[in-house]
Amino acid sequence: xxxxFSAIYLAILSGILLAILIINGILEINRTKNGFYLLLERxxxxxxxxxxxxxxxxxxxxQQSQLPFLGMEESVAEYLVEAAYGIDRMDQERxxxxxxxxxxxxxxxxxxxxxxxxxxxxxxxWPQQSATSGKRLFLQxxxxxxxxxxxxxxxxxxxxxxxxxxxxxxxxxxxxDREQGKKILRQLVIQRAISDIGLKEDxxxxxxxxxSFSILAHTDPSLIGKKQEDSFLMSSLQRGQLGSRLLQHxxxxxxxxxxxxxxxxxxxxxxxxxxxxxxxxxxVLGQIKKNVALSILFFLILGVSAITxxxxxxxxxxxxxxxxxxxxxxxxxxxxxxxxxxxxAHEIRNPLNAIGMGLQxxxxxFSPHEESKQDEYRSFTDLILNEIRRVNRIIEQFLTxxxxxxxxxxxxxxxxxxxxxxxxFQEEASSKNIALQVExxxxxxxxxxxxxxxxxxxxxxxxxxxxxxxxxxxxxxxxRSFKDRVEVVISDSGSGIPPDQMEKIFNYYYTTKExxxxxxxPIAHRIIEAHGGQIKIESRVGVxxxxxxxxxxxxxxxxxxxxxxxx
Numbered sequence: 001x002x003x004x005f006s007a008i009y010l011a012i013l014s015g016i017l018l019a020i021l022i023i024n025g026i027l028e029i030n031r032t033k034n035g036f037y038l039l040l041e042r043x044x045x046x047x048x049x050x051x052x053x054x055x056x057x058x059x060x061x062x063q064q065s066q067l068p069f070l071g072m073e074e075s076v077a078e079y080l081v082e083a084a085y086g087i088d089r090m091d092q093e094r095x096x097x098x099x100x101x102x103x104x105x106x107x108x109x110x111x112x113x114x115x116x117x118x119x120x121x122x123x124x125x126w127p128q129q130s131a132t133s134g135k136r137l138f139l140q141x142x143x144x145x146x147x148x149x150x151x152x153x154x155x156x157x158x159x160x161x162x163x164x165x166x167x168x169x170x171x172x173x174x175x176x177d178r179e180q181g182k183k184i185l186r187q188l189v190i191q192r193a194i195s196d197i198g199l200k201e202d203x204x205x206x207x208x209x210x211x212s213f214s215i216l217a218h219t220d221p222s223l224i225g226k227k228q229e230d231s232f233l234m235s236s237l238q239r240g241q242l243g244s245r246l247l248q249h250x251x252x253x254x255x256x257x258x259x260x261x262x263x264x265x266x267x268x269x270x271x272x273x274x275x276x277x278x279x280x281x282x283x284v285l286g287q288i289k290k291n292v293a294l295s296i297l298f299f300l301i302l303g304v305s306a307i308t309x310x311x312x313x314x315x316x317x318x319x320x321x322x323x324x325x326x327x328x329x330x331x332x333x334x335x336x337x338x339x340x341x342x343x344x345a346h347e348i349r350n351p352l353n354a355i356g357m358g359l360q361x362x363x364x365x366f367s368p369h370e371e372s373k374q375d376e377y378r379s380f381t382d383l384i385l386n387e388i389r390r391v392n393r394i395i396e397q398f399l400t401x402x403x404x405x406x407x408x409x410x411x412x413x414x415x416x417x418x419x420x421x422x423x424x425f426q427e428e429a430s431s432k433n434i435a436l437q438v439e440x441x442x443x444x445x446x447x448x449x450x451x452x453x454x455x456x457x458x459x460x461x462x463x464x465x466x467x468x469x470x471x472x473x474x475x476x477x478x479x480r481s482f483k484d485r486v487e488v489v490i491s492d493s494g495s496g497i498p499p500d501q502m503e504k505i506f507n508y509y510y511t512t513k514e515x516x517x518x519x520x521x522p523i524a525h526r527i528i529e530a531h532g533g534q535i536k537i538e539s540r541v542g543v544x545x546x547x548x549x550x551x552x553x554x555x556x557x558x559x560x561x562x563x564x565x566x567x
Contacts, residue, residue, distance in 0.1 A: 010310055014303035021299055025292030029285055036281040037256055041244050044258035044274045047206075048242070051272050052262040054193035055208065059186060059264055075188050076181070077151055080161040082221075083108040084172045091115065092167035101126035107225035108174075109183045116171040119143060123170065138162065142171050187224070191217040194272075204255060204275040211237065211270055237261045237271050246278075254278050349395055356388045407450040407530055414486060414551070415444045417455055418477060425462055425475075434469055439478040444486060448554050449531060457524035461490050461547050464520055468494025468545060485533075485553050491546040497539040505537065 087104055090096060096104070101113050105126055114125035120139045141147045142164050152160040159181055162173040176184065194206045194217050208217040213229040236243045236259040247255040256276040261268055363381040368374055422438055429436045465475050473493040480487045497505065505521055525535050532552045539545040 010303075010307050014299075014307065018296065018299060018303070021296055022292075025288070025295070028292070029288050032284060032288055033281060036278070036284070037244065037246075040256055040276050040278075041242070041258055044244075044276070045242055045260075047274055048258065048260045048272050051194050051206070051208075052260070055190050055262060055269075055272075056264060058189035058193050059269075061189075075192075076159060076176075076184060077161060079184060079188060080159070080174050080176070081149060081163060083110070084161065084163045084174055085166065087113065087115075087172055087174075088163075088165045088167050096124070098124065098126055098128070109176075109180050109187070109225070110174050111177045111180045112175045114173045114175075116173070118169045118171070120171065139171055139173070187216050191224075193217070194219070202277045202280055204277050205273075206275075207273045209233070209271045209273070211268055213271070216270065233259060233271055233273075237268060240268070247275075349392070352388055352392055352395075356385065356392075359384055359388070407453060409448050409450055411446045412449050412451045413444070414447050414449070414454075414479065414488065415440055417451055418458070418479065418488070421455065421458055421462060422477065424459075425466065429466065429475065432466065432469070433472040434466055435472075435474045437474060437476045439476070441479050441481055444479060444481055445553060447486065447551060449551070450527075453527045454531065457527040458488065458490070458549070460520035460524040461549070465490055465492035465494065465545065465547070468492050468496075470494075473544075482553070486551045488549040488551070489546065490549070491544060493544040496541040496543055496545055497537070498541055502537070502539065 086108075087096070090100070090104065094100075096115075101124065105111075105113050112125065112127060115123045116139065117123055120143045138150065138152055138160070139162055141150055142162055145164070148164045150162050159176040160173065162171055164170075165172055190208050194208060205219045206217075207215055207219070207223070207228075209215050209228065212227070213233060214227050215223050215225060218224055232243065232245050238261075240261045240263075242258065242260045244256065244258045247257055249255065254277075256278050257273055258276070259271055259273045261271050263269055359381055363378065363385075368377050418438070418440060422436060426436060462475065462477070469475070469492055476489075476491045478489045480489070528535055528549055528551070534550045536548040536550070537545065538548075
């Protein structure tokens with residue numbers, strides 16, 4: 001396992017590549033987003049220069065002009081009318097106090113605010129002043145409901161406007177002096193400067209603020225006069241350079257804002273801001289995220305498939321290595337066993353032979369004279385002789401294991417070999433009440449085999465089958481010929497082999513028999529493998545066992561009793 005490429009390493013490598021893929025996807029999303037914001041920033045820079053130029057030209061003309069209105073009387077009147085109706089709505093929503101009126105006057109840059117009843121009697125105002133006949137004369141047309149709006153220009157207050165209230169009965173009058181009028185004109189000039197071109201759909205707002213960060217102009221007129229101040233705007237005003245930021249709103253919406261200060265007469269005059277909606281980038285980012293997700297999914301599928309394939313191949317390789325190790329260990333054990341068997345054979349066979357010959361002589365020459373004891377004497381001597389023969393057979397099997405797997409290959413008939421085995425086992429089968437059934441197919445080819453060793457292997461298998469049937473049963477032997485092999489099937493009707501013992505049946509010295517040596521099947525397995533064949537065993541407890549011996553068929557063969565031919 002240490003020498004092989006572990007699937008764990010591949011999993012780690014795949015994880016690293018996956019992390020790189022994810023990081024690259026995130027970087028690609030950020031690159032696309034930053035590129036989009038850079039384009040918006042460049043576009044905003046052009047618009048800001050245009051707005052700055054318009055504001056500077058408009059304010060310069062306003063400062064140089066000696067005319068009171070600069071041709072903007074209607075704009076001033078509209079501004080004041082809108083302010084008056086706004087005060088009317090606020091007073092309807094909540095009864096305005098003097099403090100509220102003062103704050104409203106500061107917001108709209110008004111000199112004074114006055115509220116009258118329908119008959120022209122003053123109700124409240126800022127600053128507080130008493131009603132005069134001149135004022136009542138100015139309001140007369142509104143009192144008589146001849147007009148809804150009146151405008152007046154005077155020397156002390158150079159612009160006055162009054163309206164009939166819509167939300168409740170009464171009149172509201174607003175007054176401007178020259179100084180406040182200039183401020184409003186300045187505000188209107190700036191508002192016109194940012195409204196002279198059509199804005200794109202993705203531009204949410206354009207705003208102009210003075211050095212104190214009060215809004216002088218805005219695409220949303222309701223925000224004019226309010227203050228918006230933060231560190232970003234302060235930095236933009238002080239540095240005088242283009243700056244941008246991404247604003248996050250409570251509802252999850254975003255605004256990309258670009259800001260730049262503008263100057264008038266070499267002095268900072270305020271800040272211009274443009275707010276963009278980044279919604280146009282969302283479909284592009286969504287597609288990139290989708291592509292990244294598909295790439296990651298594809299990589300995961302490919303990685304998991306590769307890991308699985310390597311894992312399967314590695315396990316197969318490891319199984320083969322384990323099999324090779326088992327064979328090597330088996331060969332080492334057999335080699336050690338061979339040396340042991342040779343020693344045991346030399347040390348035990350000769351004493352066994354001597355004991356056997358002595359026992360035979362005792363049985364033949366020293367039989368008891370009393371007839372009643374002769375039968376008992378013979379049974380004891382036969383029992384001892386049988387045990388000596390069994391020990392001798394075990395020694396013979398040891399010697400078989402000690403010999404190298406060298407085959408004396410020659411052309412021989414499997415059919416004749418099986419017939420001889422059937423004759424050999426016939427008498428033993430009859431004594432155990434076992435029926436021998438033989439089905440040898442015709443036309444079996446001559447095989448290149450070692451007849452003696454193959455006969456030994458098949459004999460061990462048949463002997464195991466007969467021993468598996470204690471009282472009676474059937475031993476069935478059959479052959480089948482295929483294009484590439486010849487199969488010999490030996491099945492019995494014995495007790496069968498439990499599933500938990502199937503993996504151990506080819507282990508040396510493993511046996512479930514009381515007097516078994518555990519060497520019959522391993523020796524048979526070794527001999528058949530030496531012929532290039534295989535043994536397959538199928539067994540069911542209580543039904544029996546089926547052993548299939550597969551022998552490779554020679555390329556050029558001759559069928560017994562037929563002319564040479566090929567499949």
